[in-house]
Amino acid sequence: MAKQLRYLEIAQTLKSKIKQGVFPQGQSLPSQKELSNIFNTSVMTIRGALAVLEEEGILTIVHGVGTFVAAPGIHTDSISLQGFQNEMDQQKMCIVNRILDVEHDIESTNIRRLFKDDNAAFSCLTRLRTIEEVPVILQRSYVHQKFRDVLVEYAAEKSLYQFFSRKTGIMVTQGREIMMPVVLKDDELKQLSLSGPCTAFLSKRISISLDDEVVLYDEAYLPGPYVIMASRKHGKNNMFKYIINKSGTLDSSESFNDPELWEDLI
Amino acid sequence: MAKQLRYLEIAQTLKSKIKQGVFPQGQSLPSQKELSNIFNTSVMTIRGALAVLEEEGILTIVHGVGTFVAAPGIHTDSISLQGFQNEMDQQKMCIVNRILDVEHDIESTNIRRLFKDDNAAFSCLTRLRTIEEVPVILQRSYVHQKFRDVLVEYAAEKSLYQFFSRKTGIMVTQGREIMMPVVLKDDELKQLSLSGPCTAFLSKRISISLDDEVVLYDEAYLPGPYVIMASRKHGKNNMFKYIINKSGTLDSSESFNDPELWEDLI
DNA sequence: CAGTGGTCTAGACCACACC
DNA sequence: GTGTGGTCTAGACCACTGT
Secondary structure (H helix, E strand, O other): OOOOOHHHHHHHHHHHHHOOOOOOOOOOOOOOOHHHOOOOOOOOHHHHHHHHHHHOOOOEEEOOEEEEEOEEEEEEEOOHHHHHHHHHHEEEOEEEEEEEEEEEEEHHHHHHHOOOOOOOEEEEEEEEEEEEEEEEEEEEEEEEEHHHHHHOOOOOOOOHHHHHHHHHHHOEEEEEEEEEEEOOHHHHHHOOHHHHHHHHEEEEEEEOOOOOOEEEEEEEEEOOEEEEEEEEEOOOOOEEEEEOOOOOOOOHHHHHHHHHHHHOOO | OOOOOHHHHHHHHHHHHHHOOOOOOEEEOOOHHHHHHHOOOOOOHHHHHHHHHHOHHHHHOOOOOOEEEEEEEEEEOHHHHHHHHHHHHOOOOOOOEEEEEEEEEEEOOHHHHHHOOOOOOEEEEEEEEEEEOOOEEEEEEEEEEHHHHHHHHOOOOOHHHHHHHHHHHOOOOEEEEEEEEOOOOOHHHHHHOOOOOOEEEEEEEEEEEEEEEEOOOOOEEOOOOOEEEEOOOOOOOOEEEEEEOOOOOEEEEEEEHHHHHHHOOO
């Protein structure tokens, strides 16, 4: 048994209590002072433990208010495509989901490999996301068959991610995404109401729960005229997001110097 | 005069000393114990100050060794395209630069706006970056005319970024990048030795110094067959990088589950 | 070994949010 | 005002690195 540092030990203990549901999503933890009594240690050490969990996205600490188990909607900087929703909400742009299709009993070897389950079948939701009537994202979301009912119940509310998390109680703390440039094919063009040749980002993303299970697999087409990616690095800080611009033009020189665009990228 | 927190005040003082060159790039700072004497405070407070500067990419702290003023090559997680170089070095893949062109006295309004200098002219270096003979990146780098000589002196060494930083003593701590999907045009195809229609990422990036000056502007074409983007989010941690794959194929299901690919994305 | 950074204490006091 | 998180002390002791 390796020697554990006190603050990591406490972080581990709190994490497993959260996994067990002792502290449910959105609920507050005891205050730092109380915790220091409970664990018979100093406040500084408790703070070290809480900082680890906040870094991992498991806790949200608010000065003067309390420490909360993270839930979607509480912390803004979460997983990329979900960020669309928050981002647009912030910009007071209204993104509307339209469900195009729901499929079940999909048995794809590739998707099985992603979910690390060789026998599973999957359900898939195809959505078109529009902003002021302009279709800007075509997205397919896959879930394990055991969440079939959750997907069926979803009725084009704002965020599938948030809906899913609330219904299942599963906390998503990790996401991985790969992106490549593509030219849209005919059906994709049709579904996005676009004509003529058009480039797009193809994004493939998996969302991973606190228990290290893959819970969501997304594929999205983000057409070039409306969507660009923006990233900012400041020291160890590293942010990127998609920027949606419904007019379909965005000059680089202007966007680099637009303070609005960059300030919230931390 | 707003009340300053002690650790931020100290961070500010150290930062300006670094700017003034009291502690040059790569050199070590006094030990935390010494600093606590100098500033007449406790070690914990000094650590708070150093943590801020490390976060900003200005310092590199190494357990048991010392605290150093960051210099390219010391910290691995720096600005994106420079990451190419380090990344490939790590993977023992050898990236070779070939200089295609050097232009001077460029007077573009757009670029002037980026550099926030209405009267400047610029120099531009066009490079082709190949990996095992395969051309994978076509890149144009612009610098202010006052660094014309530095650009001329550059002789296809490994990293322009590193060369530039060493020659000028300017520390780059910030970068902003926008990316869009494009179809390569004829001259780009030719320069990259590609034939037929081909999609690519077009990346435009500015590198910003410690003094908040734009020191480099890059435009790069990253053709789709060889380059994809990968990103990972884990709580507040947020990383993305370009992955180069010279065979031009990369299966998503396999890449998502490839531990090698994701582990170093922190 | 000596010198560096990393953890930890047991409090005091400050800053912020909410009633 | 009360309760929350944030800063700060003045040390002691632990862990890591290089000689």
